[in-house]
Amino acid sequence: MWLIITEKDNTARRIAGILFGKYKNEKINGINVYLSSDGEKAVIGLKGHIVEVDYPAEYNNWTKIPIESLLQADLVKKIKEKKIADAIEKLAEKADLVTIATDYDREGELIGYEALEIIRKVRPDIRADRAKYSAITPDEIRKAFSNRAELNYNLAKAAETRQIVDLMWGAVLTRLISLSSGRMGKNFLSVGRVQSPTLRFIVDREKEIREFIPTPYWEITAVFSNSEKFSAKHEKRFLKKEEAEKAFSRIGETAVVRKFVEKNVKEAKPTPFNTTEFLREAGKFMPPDRAMNIAENLYMAGLISYPRTDNTVYPASINLKAIVKKFLNSEFAKEAEIALSHMKPSRGRKETKDHPPIHPVGIARKSELSKDEWRIYELVVRRFLATLSPDALWAVRNAEIDANGEIFRANGKKLLKAGWRQVYTYVKTEETHLPELKEGEILRVLSKKLEEKQTKPPSRYTMSSIIKLMEKYNLGTKSTRHEILKKLYTRGYVRGNPLKPTEVAFAVIDALKSEAEVITLPDMTAKLEEDMDRIEEGKLKQERVVEESRDFLSRVLETANREELGRRIIEGIRKDSVVGRCPECGRDLLIRKVKGRFIGCSGYPDCRFSIPLPQKGRLEITAKKCKEHGFSVLRLRPSRGKSWTFCPYCGYLEWKEKEKKTEA
DNA sequence: GCAAGGTC
Numbered sequence: 086m087w088l089i090i091t092e093k094d095n096t097a098r099r100i101a102g103i104l105f106g107k108y109k110n111e112k113i114n115g116i117n118v119y120l121s122s123d124g125e126k127a128v129i130g131l132k133g134h135i136v137e138v139d140y141p142a143e144y145n146n147w148t149k150i151p152i153e154s155l156l157q158a159d160l161v162k163k164i165k166e167k168k169i170a171d172a173i174e175k176l177a178e179k180a181d182l183v184t185i186a187t188d189y190d191r192e193g194e195l196i197g198y199e200a201l202e203i204i205r206k207v208r209p210d211i212r213a214d215r216a217k218y219s220a221i222t223p224d225e226i227r228k229a230f231s232n233r234a235e236l237n238y239n240l241a242k243a244a245e246t247r248q249i250v251d252l253m254w255g256a257v258l259t260r261l262i263s264l265s266s267g268r269m270g271k272n273f274l275s276v277g278r279v280q281s282p283t284l285r286f287i288v289d290r291e292k293e294i295r296e297f298i299p300t301p302y303w304e305i306t307a308v309f310s311n312s313e314k315f316s317a318k319h320e321k322r323f324l325k326k327e328e329a330e331k332a333f334s335r336i337g338e339t340a341v342v343r344k345f346v347e348k349n350v351k352e353a354k355p356t357p358f359n360t361t362e363f364l365r366e367a368g369k370f371m372p373p374d375r376a377m378n379i380a381e382n383l384y385m386a387g388l389i390s391y392p393r394t395d396n397t398v399y400p401a402s403i404n405l406k407a408i409v410k411k412f413l414n415s416e417f418a419k420e421a422e423i424a425l426s427h428m429k430p431s432r433g434r435k436e437t438k439d440h441p442p443i444h445p446v447g448i449a450r451k452s453e454l455s456k457d458e459w460r461i462y463e464l465v466v467r468r469f470l471a472t473l474s475p476d477a478l479w480a481v482r483n484a485e486i487d488a489n490g491e492i493f494r495a496n497g498k499k500l501l502k503a504g505w506r507q508v509y510t511y512v513k514t515e516e517t518h519l520p521e522l523k524e525g526e527i528l529r530v531l532s533k534k535l536e537e538k539q540t541k542p543p544s545r546y547t548m549s550s551i552i553k554l555m556e557k558y559n560l561g562t563k564s565t566r567h568e569i570l571k572k573l574y575t576r577g578y579v580r581g582n583p584l585k586p587t588e589v590a591f592a593v594i595d596a597l598k599s600e601a602e603v604i605t606l607p608d609m610t611a612k613l614e615e616d617m618d619r620i621e622e623g624k625l626k627q628e629r630v631v632e633e634s635r636d637f638l639s640r641v642l643e644t645a646n647r648e649e650l651g652r653r654i655i656e657g658i659r660k661d662s663v664v665g666r667c668p669e670c671g672r673d674l675l676i677r678k679v680k681g682r683f684i685g686c687s688g689y690p691d692c693r694f695s696i697p698l699p700q701k702g703r704l705e706i707t708a709k710k711c712k713e714h715g716f717s718v719l720r721l722r723p724s725r726g727k728s729w730t731f732c733p734y735c736g737y738l739e740w741k742e743k744e745k746k747t748e749a
Numbered sequence: 750g751c752a753a754g755g756t757c
Binding site: 093130135138139145192244247254255277278384393561 | 751755
């Protein structure tokens with residue numbers, strides 16, 4: 086029998102369809118297997134990595150095992166997907182040839198090897214080869230399976246090296262930081278090649294904001310008129326008050342139009358969705374990990390295409406028109422008409438052959454989906470239709486006005502043809518009015534204004550802007566970025582959106598910067614990528630790369646001052662538990678845990694002020710402050726049901742009030 | 750209980 090192994094179930098089914106025509110779908114251990122009608126060929130899909138590298142179980146006790154011993158440990162490969170492993174073993178018993186048909190990339194090569202290693206345990210001498218394809222189209226697949234190659238051992242080794250290096254650095258530094266600060270159990274503090282540089286970006290930005298000193302500047306605006314009124318801005322931003330005042334006083338009662346330009350400008354429709362852009366847009370109304378989960382569900386329900394892709398160009402193999410036509414009988418009939426009137430797809434910059442851009446593949450009614458599912462589905466549909474719709478057209482006007490030597494500029498824009506804007510309703514249409522002017526025309530100055538303004542600090546990253554930044558620095562992949570962000574939240578490193586780092590985050594980044602700065606920089610990923618390339622070329626050995634990491638980490642462990650590290654992080658933890666100021670003595674109020682949790686004064690035992698807290702459920706401090714008392718708003722996540730937020734001091738005052746009444 | 754990477 087010929088056994089074909091793919092990266093996931095879905096591709097297994099599609100490949101069976103292409104290679105066998107009709108196929109039989111059987112289950113082994115509940116795992117889908119697709120057989121040719123004579124039963125001589127079988128395709129089975131994995132679930133990505135079905136094994137993972139880890140330390141042997143005896144290293145599990147963080148407090149008893151010295152961290153140094155992790156550096157000498159032999160790593161083991163643990164089977165994560167037992168059912169799949171058993172199923173391929175069973176199939177291998179009957180097979181005389183195995184073809185690895187996982188994704189054609191570094192991780193895919195390793196995923197294939199993992200499956201082959203499991204098979205070789207029962208069939209050490211089985212023949213194995215590799216099918217390489219970059220799109221699941223009949224042509225590509227047939228070509229790939231008739232021109233099979235050898236497995237690329239070096240490529241798989243490169244990916245395995247990444248796993249080992251990531252685990253080693255992650256485990257050693259995670260334990261170092263967690264053990265020295267006493268943050269154990271589910272409160273541990275993590276460190277990693279991707280998460281730590283990402284967190285550093287967020288912390289560095291927060292520092293810039295804290296250290297920002299606003300500087301004043303002056304702006305002059307004036308209202309002019311011919312037959313209509315409009316306002317214009319002085320071309321200069323004045324840094325000195327005297328200069329601004331001098332210019333301001335020069336402005337007389339009339340002015341003259343120096344330049345007036347009017348032109349029509351096309352505004353290109355948006356480009357097809359890749360994962361990053363999709364999450365960015367969904368980020369306007371939903372956190373990315375949730376958006377990704379929903380997209381995953383919609384994909385499995387056959388409503389949208391595969392949501393993990395880098396591609397922003399529709400391949401020729403998709404029948405775009407057929408898809409649009411399906412929407413003529415849907416909630417998007419009007420939008421489909423607009424797309425059909427044009428049908429010229431836009432193209433993004435990145436063109437890859439892995440998967441098409443995210444687009445709808447099936448029709449859903451609003452009533453069939455949950456509220457959030459519908460929002461994501463609608464976003465994908467509207468984006469898709471917009472990429473096929475006509476460009477928008479704007480009438481743009483620019484004027485330059487001379488008021489006694491002081492130059493003002495005014496701009497106007499008016500939407501002439503809405504085009505794709507009627508379809509993709511997530512961008513606001515903002516028009517500004519500027520009447521038609523003539524060069525040399527004399528205007529009246531109706532009023533003028535001199536305003537003092539302040540420069541503003543940079544803004545915090547949002548979920549979508551930080552994902553974009555990670556992409557720019559090659560941190561993580563399209564499939565992992567949103568999960569890395571989620572990690573930063575659950576570790577208590579960031580709160581809210583825009584992302585505000587906690588004091589613990591500051592302390593951890595500071596600690597890492599002084600002990601092992603490279604883990605906080607994108608350079609580590611860049612270096613690892615270079616090493617992997619060289620391993621793939623056969624010019625570098627895995628052992629050398631691992632040895633280099635081992636040397637570095639062992640030096641870190643030798644020199645790190647754990648007491649000092651711990652002190653700094655614990656101080657951060659204390660600051661993070663501050664929820665407000667004590668109304669009795671003015672000192673910090675903290676969330677404390679002494680036989681149950683409560684809010685207590687940091688001045689205890691001098692000050693015994695306290696506020697009770699609910700004992701059950703997970704309690705989080707949000708980034709929001711109560712408008713009335715300046716207290717941190719808390720969020721309670723009960724084990725069942727919806728979470729809610731409250732100001733502990735408001736609750737306390739209400740409770741006091743009630744108590745008074747019952748006494749009376 | 751540690752990472753990041755696949756996939757669900």
